[in-house]
Amino acid sequence: MSAVVANPLALTARIAEALRDRIIAGELLPGQRLSETALAGDLAVSRNTLREVFRLLTKEGLLHHEPNRGVFVSVPSAASILDIYRVRRMLECQALAQAYPGHPAAARMAEAVAEARARHAEADWQGVGSANMRFHAAVVDLADSQRLSSFYAQVAAELRLCFGQLDDPERLHAPYIEMNASILAELEAGRPEEASRAMERYLVRSERMILAALARLSTS
Known part of the structure; x- marks a missing residue:
């Protein structure tokens, strides 16, 4: 029997929801820099998956990317x-x-x-x-x-x-x-x-x- 391959879109959506939940709970703060390595390990996902999640949450305005500095939690205006x-x-x-x-x-x-x-x-x-x-x-x-x-x-x-x-x-x-x-x-x-x-x-x-x-x- 062949192994079931996880749907990458479903995985991205699930991890994005987990990070939204952390923001809602006050665990991730405005202006906080996110460590790609630490978060990938914590969430048990690949760094490529996490980058897709970052892109999705950046589109939603919850994160933003600064060249040569990394990904940060947004600070609302x-x-x-x-x-x-x-x-x-x-x-x-x-x-x-x-x-x-x-x-x-x-x-x-x-x-x-x-x-x-x-x-x-x-x-x-x-x-x-x-x-x-x-x-x-x-x-x-x-x-x-x-x-x-x-x-x-x-x-x-x-x-x-x-x-x-x-x-x-x-x-x-x-x-x-x-x-x-x-x-x-x-x-x-x-x-x-x-x-x-x-x-x-x-x-x-x-x-x-x-x-x-x-x-x-x-x-x-």
């Missing part, structure tokens, strides 16, 4: 942040507004809120941030679209890179735990339109806070 939040409003607010009662994703939203509260009690701000990211991924899952959920994974990775530039993780994450809880409460009470409006307010506040913090960094 203010313009990128504005675009990210424009996309988030379209995805998250619409998903909430059209959600049906008892959607399974609501349970994942509740789990993420509980996890964020637990991590907050331990002052684990990276953990709070990761739980918040899971909450918003579950919001997009309310739309029941695999394409939208996959697209949001890229947006979420870019978003985490925005967060990674800021040096006050408590202020960045703590105020939004109970805002997430309020959005969930509106959804569970059968008020999806109000949940959508609450998400709009959330996103406006979050966007302004990140842009203001980045402006302070640029003048310090």
